[in-house]
Amino acid sequence: xxxxxxxxxxxxxxxxxxxxxxxxxxxxxxxxxxxxxxxxxxxxxxxxxxxxxxxxxxxxxxxxxxxxxxxxxxxxxxxxxxxxxxxxxxxxxxxxxxxxxxxxxxxxxxxxxxxxxxxxxxxxxxxxxxxxxxxxxxxxxxxxxxxxxxxxxxxxxxxxxxxxxxxxxxxxxxxxxxxxxxxxxxxxxxxxxxxxxxxxxxxxxxxxxxxxxxxxxxxxxxxxxxxxxxxxxxxxxxxxxxxxxxxxxxxxxxxxxxxxxxxxxxxxxxxxxxxxxxxxxxxxxxxxxxxxxxxxxxxxxxxxxxxxxxxxxxxxxxxxxxxxxxxxxxxxxxxxxxxxxxxxxxxxxxxxxxxxxxxxxxxxxxxxxxxxxxxxxxxxxxxxxxxxxxxxxxxxxxxxxxxxxxxxxxxxxxxxxxxxxxxxxxxxxxxxxxxxxxxxxxxxxxxxxxxxxxxxxxxxxxxxxxxxxxxxxxxxxxxxxxxxxxxxxxxxxxxxxxxxxxxxxxxxxxxxxxxxxxxxxxxxxxxxxxxxxxxxxxxxxxxxxxxxxxxxxxxxxxxxxxxxxxxxxxxxxxxxxxxxxxxxxxxxxxxxxxxxxxxxxxxxxxxxxxxxxxxxxxxxxxxxxxxxxxxxxxxxxxxxxxxxxxxxxxxxxxxxxxxxxxxxxxxxxxxxxxxxxxxxxxxxxxxxxxxxxxxxxxxxxxxxxxxxxxxxxxxxxxxxxxxxxxxxxxxxxxxxxxxxxxxxxxxxxxx
Numbered sequence: 001x002x003x004x005x006x007x008x009x010x011x012x013x014x015x016x017x018x019x020x021x022x023x024x025x026x027x028x029x030x031x032x033x034x035x036x037x038x039x040x041x042x043x044x045x046x047x048x049x050x051x052x053x054x055x056x057x058x059x060x061x062x063x064x065x066x067x068x069x070x071x072x073x074x075x076x077x078x079x080x081x082x083x084x085x086x087x088x089x090x091x092x093x094x095x096x097x098x099x100x101x102x103x104x105x106x107x108x109x110x111x112x113x114x115x116x117x118x119x120x121x122x123x124x125x126x127x128x129x130x131x132x133x134x135x136x137x138x139x140x141x142x143x144x145x146x147x148x149x150x151x152x153x154x155x156x157x158x159x160x161x162x163x164x165x166x167x168x169x170x171x172x173x174x175x176x177x178x179x180x181x182x183x184x185x186x187x188x189x190x191x192x193x194x195x196x197x198x199x200x201x202x203x204x205x206x207x208x209x210x211x212x213x214x215x216x217x218x219x220x221x222x223x224x225x226x227x228x229x230x231x232x233x234x235x236x237x238x239x240x241x242x243x244x245x246x247x248x249x250x251x252x253x254x255x256x257x258x259x260x261x262x263x264x265x266x267x268x269x270x271x272x273x274x275x276x277x278x279x280x281x282x283x284x285x286x287x288x289x290x291x292x293x294x295x296x297x298x299x300x301x302x303x304x305x306x307x308x309x310x311x312x313x314x315x316x317x318x319x320x321x322x323x324x325x326x327x328x329x330x331x332x333x334x335x336x337x338x339x340x341x342x343x344x345x346x347x348x349x350x351x352x353x354x355x356x357x358x359x360x361x362x363x364x365x366x367x368x369x370x371x372x373x374x375x376x377x378x379x380x381x382x383x384x385x386x387x388x389x390x391x392x393x394x395x396x397x398x399x400x401x402x403x404x405x406x407x408x409x410x411x412x413x414x415x416x417x418x419x420x421x422x423x424x425x426x427x428x429x430x431x432x433x434x435x436x437x438x439x440x441x442x443x444x445x446x447x448x449x450x451x452x453x454x455x456x457x458x459x460x461x462x463x464x465x466x467x468x469x470x471x472x473x474x475x476x477x478x479x480x481x482x483x484x485x486x487x488x489x490x491x492x493x494x495x496x497x498x499x500x501x502x503x504x505x506x507x508x509x510x511x512x513x514x515x516x517x518x519x520x521x522x523x524x525x526x527x528x529x530x531x532x533x534x535x536x537x538x539x540x541x542x543x544x545x546x547x548x549x550x551x552x553x554x555x556x557x558x559x560x561x562x563x564x565x566x567x568x569x570x571x572x573x574x575x576x577x578x579x580x581x582x583x584x585x586x587x588x589x590x591x592x593x594x595x596x597x598x599x600x601x602x603x604x605x606x607x608x609x610x611x612x613x614x615x616x617x618x619x620x621x622x623x624x625x626x627x628x629x630x631x632x633x634x635x636x637x638x639x640x641x642x643x644x645x646x647x648x649x650x651x652x653x654x655x656x657x658x659x660x661x662x663x664x665x666x667x668x669x670x671x672x673x674x675x676x677x678x679x680x681x682x683x684x685x686x687x688x689x690x691x692x693x694x695x696x697x698x699x700x701x702x703x704x705x706x707x708x709x710x711x712x713x714x715x716x717x718x719x720x721x722x723x724x725x726x727x728x729x730x731x732x733x734x735x736x737x738x739x740x741x742x743x744x745x746x747x748x749x750x751x
Contacts, residue, residue: 064076076092258275268292269296316339320333424447450469579603629652655682713739
């Protein structure tokens with residue numbers, strides 16, 4: 001059985017904006033959505049995972065009094081049976097091998113891989129992967145949750161049943177504490193879990209150290225979307241002034257939910273909002289509205305809906321914002337998107353539309369599109385059609401730009417024994433007034449034949465260089481004068497790798513492209529190069545240190561030349577020019593130290609009277625121990641004749657804690673650019689500390705400082721968290737104090 005889990009949080013929230021300290025508020029809330037993010041309640045099945053070491057066929061391991069008739073058996077006086085990857089035991093076991101239904105009575109036990117379910121009685125339907133139990137207990141291994149939690153989940157007492165993707169539990173207690181008298185537990189009258197969707201706990205209590213901390217009529221845990229904290233917040237920001245934000249979740253009948261939101265802001269007034277979620281067998285959706293009422297009015301409206309009609313699926317989503325202080329102050333935004341798709345024989349078809357608009361001050365813009373897509377098999381060929389109507393218009397001050405066109409793209413491909421054929425028709429057709437219309441992507445049409453050495457020579461191709469060749473004829477557009485040009489094009493490439501000696505490898509590649517055009521021009525392009533690799537491995541490493549490598553030396557020398565001859569009127573066929581060498585060397589000086597060097601030499605720069613040597617990079621890696629690693633980078637700018645940058649990164653373990661340290665030096669400005677230092681898991685008795693600091697040498701201040709103290713409470717821990725970001729999108733300070741379950745991964749913005 002897979003059970004729902006929730007985490008109780010005693011939260012003291014505080015935060016800071018760039019211009020001052022925020023207030024602090026104490027609340028009691030539930031971080032249920034953080035569990036959804038961790039995946040602890042992901043896609044699962046009710047029955048425990050099978051044990052691969054247990055037989056699928058029936059095997060009677062231990063029997064008291066045993067009777068069997070017509071593939072039905074009864075064991076009394078205690079018995080143990082292996083079946084379908086599970087081991088079951090009870091004082092009395094009744095089973096039907098045809099229906100695969102078993103009844104266990106008295107000290108009943110169902111064991112799978114890493115999990116055990118016990119109870120006074122258990123009924124199991126192996127075919128349906130369903131069961132019911134009375135006064136049952138369960139110990140569920142972390143593997144059932146894809147190891148997203150670090151300890152077992154224990155469920156004690158209660159009764160219920162599981163079927164398909166649902167589990168229903170009446171009564172019972174849940175915890176990750178293995179003590180007989182757990183430090184905390186969640187007690188509920190009823191729990192419903194729809195895996196991959198929602199878990200709902202009704203009439204629940206959180207008990208810690210034998211006392212009830214909080215009682216709630218219901219708790220909803222979404223399992224299929226990003227988490228959201230339903231915790232009150234108090235603080236201050238430049239836009240809102242001092243604020244209090246509150247959220248309330250209300251489960252409704254039939255898998256529907258209503259989330260309400262109330263914000264009180266000294267600068268803006270009161271913000272009110274609601275989000276309604278619904279889901280049925282063939283439909284699901286969400287609608288939300290939020291508005292601000294006070295010295296400034298504004299808000300947003302959002303909705304999305306998905307509907308299925310047999311195999312046809314339709315969906316749409318829309319959003320409207322007006323003077324919304326968070327994302328669109330002084331602006332109106334609107335978007336509407338929809339799509340209908342249906343499978344067809346050998347493919348699918350879809351129709352979609354989109355409209356977005358914005359208006360603010362003297363600027364406004366509108367974009368619209370309607371698309372038809374069709375993909376299918378035509379005999380042995382593959383057909384793909386895409387028709388799109390696009391319209392856009394924008395204006396600001398005294399200028400206006402607009403465009404309206406239809407994009408047509410059709411592709412038909414066919415594979416033969418010795419080659420592949422591809423027919424492409426692509427065109428952008430103006431159907432209205434357009435400013436700056438550009439249609440250089442037109443192919444009206446383009447026929448391409450492709451082959452390679454494998455198709456031409458079969459198994460013998462493995463001993464030959466890899467060759468790819470294509471020939472095409474197409475009508476294309478010259479963007480300079482919009483004349484249509486017919487092009488015949490030939491493109492062939494070859495590459496291979498050869499072992500010269502045991503220590504030397506040589507890899508080469510070559511490409512030849514030839515284009516002939518209807519305006520009496522032609523161009524061919526040569527692109528070739530090669531690489532010599534030399535490797536020498538010497539003394540073996542010290543095997544007592546896993547990360548140590550054998551001494552050795554590896555050097556690579558590469559050359560590449562690219563040049564075109566003739567003339568082409570088409571931009572897509574124009575290439576640059578290169579003629580350069582590159583060199584890199586890597587040396588394992590000793591088992592703990594490796595050095596690397598890389599640079600290049602550009603022959604074209606000599607013709608231009610410039611420095612041919614490229615940037616010189618030096619890297620060093622030092623690993624004196626498995627718990628100590630360091631890396632340094634040094635770069636020399638050959639153009640400006642200066643050591644441009646130096647960086648180092650290190651990580652090491654000390655006092656059973658992990659440390660990281662890094663630094664950056666800007667050689668061009670002759671300034672220490674920044675440093676980062678952090679540690680995790682530094683312990684002082686039951687207190688564990690984690691910290692991270694990032695310092696900028698340019699501003700000479702801390703960009704970020706994060707500090708966390710955790711006090712060990714066995715299966716729980718009390719955490720004080722301080723997050724102070726001086727720069728970035730979410731700058732400010734947050735202070736939190738909460739108790740969290742250790743087995744469930746932490747949440748928040750730390751680090």
